[in-house]
Structure formats: C-alpha cells, structure tokens
Amino acid sequence: MSKIYSSFLLALAAAGTLRAQVIVIQNANILPVTKPGFKGSVVIENGKIKEMGEKVVVPAGAQVIEANGQYLMPGIIDCHSHIAADAINEGSVSVSSMVGIEDVLNPTDISIYRGLAGGVTSSNILHGSANAIGGKCTLIKMRWGKSASEMVFEGAKPSIKFALGENPKRRGSAGSGPLQGSAGNLRYPATRMGVEDVIRQAFNDAKIYQAKWQEYNAKTAKGEVAIPPRRDLKLEPLVEVLESKRFVHAHSYRADEILMLLRVADDYGFKIRTLQHVLEGYKVAKEIAAHGAGASTFSDWWAYKVEAFDAIPYNAAILTKKGVLTSINSDSADVTRRLNTEAAKAVKYGGLTETEALALITINPAKQLAVESRVGSIEVGKDADLVLYDKHPLSSYAVAQKVLVDGNVYFDRMKDIEERGKKELVKKQMIDRAKEQERLQQKKMGPPPAGARRPA
Amino acid sequence: MRGLVTFVFALTPILGQAPPPVVAIRNARIVTVSGPAMAKGTVVVRNGLITEVGENVPAPADAWVVDGEGLTVYPGLVDAMGSIGIPEAAPAAAGGFSGGGGGRNAAGALPAPNQAGLPARGPEDRPLTSTWVRAADLVRGNERRVEALRNSGFTSAVSFPTGGIFTGQGAVINLAGENSSRMVLDNSAGQFVTLARGGFTAFPGSLMGTLAYIRQVFLDADHYKKAKELYAKAPQGLERPAYDRALEGVLESKRFLMPAVRGYEIDRMIRFAKEMGVPTMFYGLHEGYKAAPLLAKSGSTALVSLKWPEGARDRDPDDVDSMKDLELRENAPSTPAALAKAGVKFALYSDGSESVSRNIRRAIQKGLSTDDALRALTLTPAEIYGVADRIGSIEKGKIANLVVVKGDLFAERPQIQHVFVDGVRYDPPPPAAAAKPEVTQ
Numbered sequence: 001m002s003k004i005y006s007s008f009l010l011a012l013a014a015a016g017t018l019r020a021q022v023i024v025i026q027n028a029n030i031l032p033v034t035k036p037g038f039k040g041s042v043v044i045e046n047g048k049i050k051e052m053g054e055k056v057v058v059p060a061g062a063q064v065i066e067a068n069g070q071y072l073m074p075g076i077i078d079c080h081s082h083i084a085a086d087a088i089n090e091g092s093v094s095v096s097s098m099v100g101i102e103d104v105l106n107p108t109d110i111s112i113y114r115g116l117a118g119g120v121t122s123s124n125i126l127h128g129s130a131n132a133i134g135g136k137c138t139l140i141k142m143r144w145g146k147s148a149s150e151m152v153f154e155g156a157k158p159s160i161k162f163a164l165g166e167n168p169k170r171r172g173s174a175g176s177g178p179l180q181g182s183a184g185n186l187r188y189p190a191t192r193m194g195v196e197d198v199i200r201q202a203f204n205d206a207k208i209y210q211a212k213w214q215e216y217n218a219k220t221a222k223g224e225v226a227i228p229p230r231r232d233l234k235l236e237p238l239v240e241v242l243e244s245k246r247f248v249h250a251h252s253y254r255a256d257e258i259l260m261l262l263r264v265a266d267d268y269g270f271k272i273r274t275l276q277h278v279l280e281g282y283k284v285a286k287e288i289a290a291h292g293a294g295a296s297t298f299s300d301w302w303a304y305k306v307e308a309f310d311a312i313p314y315n316a317a318i319l320t321k322k323g324v325l326t327s328i329n330s331d332s333a334d335v336t337r338r339l340n341t342e343a344a345k346a347v348k349y350g351g352l353t354e355t356e357a358l359a360l361i362t363i364n365p366a367k368q369l370a371v372e373s374r375v376g377s378i379e380v381g382k383d384a385d386l387v388l389y390d391k392h393p394l395s396s397y398a399v400a401q402k403v404l405v406d407g408n409v410y411f412d413r414m415k416d417i418e419e420r421g422k423k424e425l426v427k428k429q430m431i432d433r434a435k436e437q438e439r440l441q442q443k444k445m446g447p448p449p450a451g452a453r454r455p456a
Numbered sequence: 457m458r459g460l461v462t463f464v465f466a467l468t469p470i471l472g473q474a475p476p477p478v479v480a481i482r483n484a485r486i487v488t489v490s491g492p493a494m495a496k497g498t499v500v501v502r503n504g505l506i507t508e509v510g511e512n513v514p515a516p517a518d519a520w521v522v523d524g525e526g527l528t529v530y531p532g533l534v535d536a537m538g539s540i541g542i543p544e545a546a547p548a549a550a551g552g553f554s555g556g557g558g559g560r561n562a563a564g565a566l567p568a569p570n571q572a573g574l575p576a577r578g579p580e581d582r583p584l585t586s587t588w589v590r591a592a593d594l595v596r597g598n599e600r601r602v603e604a605l606r607n608s609g610f611t612s613a614v615s616f617p618t619g620g621i622f623t624g625q626g627a628v629i630n631l632a633g634e635n636s637s638r639m640v641l642d643n644s645a646g647q648f649v650t651l652a653r654g655g656f657t658a659f660p661g662s663l664m665g666t667l668a669y670i671r672q673v674f675l676d677a678d679h680y681k682k683a684k685e686l687y688a689k690a691p692q693g694l695e696r697p698a699y700d701r702a703l704e705g706v707l708e709s710k711r712f713l714m715p716a717v718r719g720y721e722i723d724r725m726i727r728f729a730k731e732m733g734v735p736t737m738f739y740g741l742h743e744g745y746k747a748a749p750l751l752a753k754s755g756s757t758a759l760v761s762l763k764w765p766e767g768a769r770d771r772d773p774d775d776v777d778s779m780k781d782l783e784l785r786e787n788a789p790s791t792p793a794a795l796a797k798a799g800v801k802f803a804l805y806s807d808g809s810e811s812v813s814r815n816i817r818r819a820i821q822k823g824l825s826t827d828d829a830l831r832a833l834t835l836t837p838a839e840i841y842g843v844a845d846r847i848g849s850i851e852k853g854k855i856a857n858l859v860v861v862k863g864d865l866f867a868e869r870p871q872i873q874h875v876f877v878d879g880v881r882y883d884p885p886p887p888a889a890a891a892k893p894e895v896t897q
Binding site: 086087088089090091092093096098099100101103104105106107108127135147148149172187225227228230231232233234423427430431433434438 | 686694767780
C-alpha cells in the first residue's frame with residue numbers, strides 16, 4: 001500500500017517538474033523589437049512565449065523571475081562568428097565546399113559561454129574567408145553544456161560561405177613553405193579577376209554535375225541500366241545553391257567586387273543571401289537592395305587592411321534607409337559579447353531609431369538566416385530566447401543579468417558570481433592533487449633521466 | 457667448425473628456429489581468462505600449442521618441467537594497437553610536402569602518378585592515403601620495440617602502418633620470429649585512420665577537410681564497388697571503371713580505427729562513423745570517462761591508450777594549467793573502469809608509454825577490477841580482431857602464448873619469469889638489472 005502511495009507521490013513530483021517549465025518574467029521593461037516597448041510580463045511555457053502583456057495571469061506553480069524594471073529584449077543573433085569550432089579555414093584549395101563547420105563543432109569552447117553572457121542566443125558559425133568558395137556554415141543556439149548536435153539550430157536552412165577580395169586572392173609565396181622556390185604550391189587565383197573566374201568555373205562544374213544526375217535519373221526512370229555518377233561532395237552544395245536550397249553568405253569589402261558577385265549570381269540564377277562585412281555597401285546600397293541581398297556589417301571597424309579603408313560608421317544606417325535588410329555582426333569572440341553596444345553606434349552614426357538599432361542584432365539577422373518565425377523578437381509563439389539587461393541595452397552601462405534559450409536560463413550573472421569562489425577552490429585542489437601525484441611518481445621512478453629533458 | 461654448429465644448436469630454443477620443446481608448467485596458479493582460475497594446475501605446451509590444461513593433468517615424460525610453485529600463468533598479453541614490429545620509417549622523402557601527416561606515406565605509398573611533384577588539390581588526388589599497404593609485409597622480429605614489449609609480458613600485438621590519413625591495413629602478430637612469415641597471425645586487422653592534415657597549401661589543410669576527405673573516400677569506395685559489379689555483369693556498352701588502388705584498399709578493410717580523445721570528439725566520431733556506415737573502432741579515448749554511456753549506447757568498441765596524459769616534465773612551474781587539462785589528467789585513468797561499468801567492449805594498448813604496468817595500475821586504482829584489466833589485455837583484443845579462436849586465453853588447442861609471473865601480474869613490481877610465444881620460452885632479464893631509484897628528500 002505504502003509502495004503504491006509513494007509511486008503516486010513520485011508521479012506527482014514528475015508532473016510538478018513538468019509544470020515548473022512555466023516561467024513568468026514580471027515587471028520588466030519589454031522591448032519586443034517588432035512592436036513598441038511596454039512595461040509588463042512574459043509567460044514562457046515549454047520553451048515558447050505563451051503570453052505577454054502589461055497584466056498577465058501567473059499560472060499556478062510557475063517560476064517567477066522578478067525583473068524590477070530591468071530590460072527584457074530578444075536574444076541577440078550574431079550573423080557572423082567563428083567560435084565553437086575546431087577548424088575554420090580549409091584554405092588549401094580555392095573551392096572547399098566539401099567541408100563543413102558542423103563536422104567540427106566544439107560545444108566545449110568557452111567562447112560560447114562568454115557570448116551567452118553578452119546576451120547572444122544564436123550564432124551563425126561561418127567557414128573562414130581564405131578562399132573564394134569556402135565551406136558550409138552552421139547556425140547554433142548557445143545551449144551551453146549540451147552536445148554539438150543539440151546546439152545546432154534545428155531546421156535552419158543550410159548555407160555556405162563565399163569570400164571576395166584580399167583573402168581569397170592570397171596565392172602563397174614561391175619563396176617560402178615546403179615547396180621552396182617552386183611555383184607548384186601557389187594557389188590560384190592571385191587577383192580579383194581570378195576570384196570571379198574561380199566562382200564561375202565552380203558553378204559551370206556544378207551545372208554539368210547537376211545535368212549528369214538528371215541524365216542518370218532519366219535513364220533509370222526508363223528502366224535502363226546505367227552506372228550512377230560519382231557523388232561529389234564539392235559540387236553537391238553548389239547544386240543546392242543553384243536550386244535555392246542553400247544560402248550564400250559572401251565575405252566582401254569593395255563596391256566593385258560586390259557588384260561583380262551580384263552579376264555572377266544573376267548570370268547563374270541564384271541569390272546572394274547576405275553580403276558579410278560589406279564595408280563599401282553604402283556605395284552600392286541600391287544595387288544590393290535590388291538583388292534582394294542582406295547586408296551584415298561592422299559598426300565602426302575599419303582600416304585594418306587596404307580594402308577596408310573606405311569604410312564609414314554610417315554604413316549600417318545608410319543600408320537600412322536604402323531598403324537593405326541589415327545586421328551588425330561580431331566576426332570575433334570578443335565583440336560578440338557586446339553586440340548591443342555595437343548596435344547602439346548606429347543611433348549615433350546615421351540616426352537610426354532605438355528599435356531600428358536593436359533590430360540590427362535581433363530580427364534582422366533572424367530574417368537573414370530565415371529563422372524569424374522562431375527567434376529575433378518577443379512575440380507570442382516564438383522561442384523564449386531572451387536577455388534581461390539591468391539598463392537599457394543600448395546603454396554602454398547595460399550588463400546582461402539573465403539569458404534564456406528555449407525558456408531555459410543558460411546564463412545567470414548572480415549565480416556565476418556566486419560560484420566563482422567554489423570553482424577556484426576545486427581548481428586549486430586539483431592542482432594540489434596533480435602535484436602530489438607527480439611527487440609520488442618521481443619518488444618511485446627516480447628523477448627523470450637527463451636525456452628525457454628537452455633542450456631549453 | 458663442428459663446435460660452432462653445436463653452439464648454434466644450443467641457442468636455437470631461444471632463437472625459436474627449431475621445433476620448440478615440450479613444456480609442462482606444474483602446480484602453478486592458472487588464470488585462463490576464458491574460464492575460472494585454477495589454484496593449482498598444469499599447462500602442457502607442445503609444438504607451439506597448448507595441448508593440455510587442468511588441475512589433474514600429468515606432465516608428459518618428454519616434457520621440460522617448470523615447477524610452478526608460487527608462479528601464476530596468464531595468457532600472453534596483447535597490445536591492441538600500435539606499430540610494434542614495423543621499423544620506424546626513414547624521414548619522409550624530399551617530396552614530403554603534405555606536411556604534418558608525415559609525408560605521403562613513410563611505409564611506401566607513392567604520390568598519385570598524375571600529381572607527382574604537386575601538392576594535393578582535392579580528394580581526387582588521394583592525399584595522405586596508402587590503404588593498400590599491409591603491416592604484415594613490413595613487420596620484423598628484430599625491431600627494437602618487440603623485445604622490450606615481450607619482456608613486459610606481451611606476446612602479441614596489433615600493428616598498423618603509420619603516416620597519413622588512411623595509413624594502411626593492420627596485422628595481428630606474435631612478438632617473436634624473424635619476419636612476417638613466422639610473426640603474422642592475421643594480415644587483415646583493419647584500416648588505420650588518423651585525422652592528419654596536409655598543411656595550408658595541400659588538401660586537406662584542416663580537420664574539416666580531413667573529415668570531408670574521409671567521407672568522400674567512403675562514398676567513392678561505395679560507388680567504385682557498385683560500378684565494378686555492374687560492369688562485371690555486362691561490360692559491353694558500359695564505361696570501364698578506372699582502377700583505384702586507394703579504394704581497393706578501403707574495400708579490403710573489414711573495420712576502420714578512428715581517433716577520438718575528448719568527450720565531444722567521441723560524440724563527433726560516433727556520429728561520423730554511423731554516417732559512414734562502416735564497422736568502426738575508436739582509439740585514444742582518454743576522456744572516455746565522460747562518454748562511456750554514449751559509447752555503450754552506440755555499441756562501440758573502444759581501444760584505450762595507456763599513455764595517460766601528463767604535464768610536460770620541463771614546464772614552467774609557475775604556469776597554471778587550464779581546468780580542462782587538469783580534469784583530463786586526473787580522470788583519464790578512470791576511463792577503463794567507466795567503460796567496464798557501462799558495458800563497453802574495450803581493449804588497452806601500450807601507446808609507447810614508459811611504464812605500461814604502472815599505467816595499468818593507475819587504471820586499477822581508479823576502480824578497474826584486475827579481471828577486467830586482464831581481459832582488456834588478452835581475450836577482448838583477441839575477440840575484437842577475430843583471433844580469439846587462437847590467442848587471448850589459456851585453452852586447449854590455442855597458441856601457446858603465455859606469461860609466467862612470480863606472484864601477481866599487476867603487483868607493484870611484477871616479476872615476470874618466463875614469456876612463451878608460439879611455445880618458445882623467452883626469459884626477460886632479471887629486474888635487479890634495473891637501477892635502484894634514488895630517493896631524494
């Protein structure tokens with residue numbers, strides 16, 4: 001009898017934990033981004049925003065987070081990042097579309113937690129810019145502590161990185177490297193003309209490959225015996241680009257090369273989803289808008305190389321006003337922690353409204369990545385990816401207090417501060433044990449032989 | 457002249473060239489591994505095989521009898537992975553532009569003919585690949601590591617060619633005999649795969665590139681096989697599939713060994729292997745203590761390196777290691793215990809560690825039972841390589857690979873008296889020869 005009773009209690013407790021998935025954040029200054037701000041509450045159930053308003057009914061058993069007038073905004077989306085991966089560039093070849101970030105995600109990279117602590121809840125992990133056609137990219141949610149596959153933003157459309165300009169035209173040098181003095185290891189291309197040629201040639205190859213499969217499928221449909229074409233992991237993603245099944249995020253700086261890429265895309269009948277960096281985008285904003293490409297730029301970072309000399313801090317504002325869907329990204333494990341400040345600069349330079357500025361790091365990148373039905377704003381039905389700031393997020397004094405992904409608190413500033421001492425102690429004990437182990441070993445084995453020491 | 461001949465004959469039992477003598481080890485504790493241990497029993501060895509084992513077995517009249525009082529007989533240990541017996545490769549030839557991975561292949565692989573002199577530009581150039589090379593053709597009994605390993609109780613090893621991404625096919629070998637004809641038990645132990653890279657100017661230049669390359673090779677091998685089958689059925693009117701020795705080597709391999717050390721890497725490689733759809737074993741696994749449930753759930757076979765991670769001996773004493781490294785160093789030796797608990801099939805390999813027995817003891821201190829330790833060094837490696845019908849335990853009819861220890865094999869200073877390989881006795885030098893440690897305060 002008592003056994004049955006206790007299992008009944010256990011079942012009740014389990015139901016209780018289910019109900020604890022309801023969280024209410026109350027008395028917050030809510031900045032939904034897609035709607036005007038208001039003071040009120042948000043109800044989260046099963047990871048989604050269930051209700052929001054000035055007055056909400058707090059469901060029984062809900063966990064209440066008292067915001068005390070702090071600012072709640074949608075989680076920041078970084079459209080260009082290179083964290084959380086064990087490799088970034090496959091620079092050995094000019095077309096490396098066979099490689100992908102998802103293969104090398106590292107969910108233990110501390111940069112994920114640091115980004116999270118800066119309010120970032122989704123991050124687009126791009127291949128590097130070493131080559132004209134780079135590798136496949138992966139959009140992640142910053143679910144710190146979860147496995148690599150659990151971090152992948154489920155259902156996000158696949159994408160690939162392209163790069164123009166100075167990086168992809170670096171051909172190496174004949175005078176250095178393992179093949180000293182030989183031209184054999186020089187990589188093609190060495191000019192911007194060559195970059196265009198590489199992209200065109202790759203899509204020519206992709207079209208031939210696409211046709212081969214179409215021919216084979218037609219043959220087998222008729223019942224003919226045929227050897228199937230070899231699957232080519234380099235060309236498959238490019239066929240997907242041609243068939244609008246994969247987005248292109250293109251690293252670019254100069255106006256001329258931006259126009260070049262838009263022409264190439266038009267010639268082959270595909271779209272550039274976003275131009276990344278796009279520091280001279282303000283010069284060709286109308287053309288970018290006409291193509292339908294988005295722009296993901298820096299706030300005020302320039303002159304770090306020749307092709308970045310003509311950049312201006314008004315870029316994001318001008319692009320926005322000319323009708324280009326624009327976001328501000330970090331491209332850096334450091335800057336990703338303060339994208340809210342980066343967005344604020346667009347208010348000073350170019351006079352965007354506060355909401356427009358916040359959109360640069362929330363709903364706009366969400367649209368660029370085609371996940372705006374899930375994230376990017378505070379709306380009923382969307383994922384509860386939220387940041388609670390102590391000050392208005394566009395203030396340089398704002399510090400993220402709590403960050404939620406799918407309604408789970410993945411970063412809590414107070415908790416983090418509380419645990420620092422404990423973590424220090426654990427580490428110290430571990431160091432002491434390691435020292436003791438080493439001492440015991442030396443005692444048993446004798447000092448290491450002189451030969452074992454490496455020369456200084 | 458005659459005297460010289462006699463002298464050579466006198467030495468032959470040690471060199472293992474004449475038929476080995478009949479041996480009976482009597483009144484010894486016998487740890488069979490496949491069955492219960494016997495407190496007092498006899499093992500009879502004839503023609504290199506175990507002919508009798510039991511508690512009431514008489515020693516044959518023609519046998520050389522070892523009094524086993526105070527001795528324990530174990531099956532010879534099996535080093536589950538390495539390159540034992542393969543003479544260390546000469547430095548890569550001048551054309552070794554493939555960089556970090558150790559050149560095209562030290563074990564005899566040549567660059568693809570159309571690419572001679574040029575760095576690899578893609579998967580089609582088959583960079584860092586020598587799938588067709590067989591360790592069985594490379595092993596030598598006089599390789600310097602063979603004797604040292606045998607002296608510590610190992611009678612067999614699984615050796616693989618080194619260098620590259622697909623380095624070649626392994627062999628199960630006995631650690632005695634001059635060359636492959638006597639040493640090799642199985643010449644097809646599987647394909648050794650690493651995640652080597654070519655460098656910035658040669659494909660693959662990154663971990664992503666290497667994984668993409670491996671994926672493309674498996675796709676190509678699959679395609680090659682289908683194309684050849686289709687062509688063999690009716691060659692008329694079909695394009696002839698081009699011969700590809702790299703893919704032939706892949707198709708010859710029954711299993712693939714892939715590396716994973718950190719927990720998230722184990723997760724990554726389990727998913728990767730599943731996607732490739734080939735039988736895979738994972739090696740390294742120092743953070744296996746974190747991924748034991750994952751390995752168990754996926755039904756993976758694990759090869760755990762006994763070279764536990766240590767801080768560099770000459771590091772700056774003021775340097776503070778990262779938490780990740782400290783955790784790994786402290787907990788890596790608990791991996792075998794965690795795997796045993798989770799029910800993962802695992803074997804251990806020496807990985808060139810300085811003191812194999814000390815490193816096994818560290819795993820035992822972290823909770824590994826001595827039975828599980830012994831099994832991971834004998835019958836389990838024999839099973840996973842499909843040679844358990846011949847080695848790995850003390851059973852009638854199996855190859856007479858034995859190690860005879862005064863006391864216990866896992867004692868602080870194990871006193872190995874005799875090692876039998878194919879029934880031939882090899883006695884390690886007495887431990888007294890080792891220098892006494894100086895204790896400095």
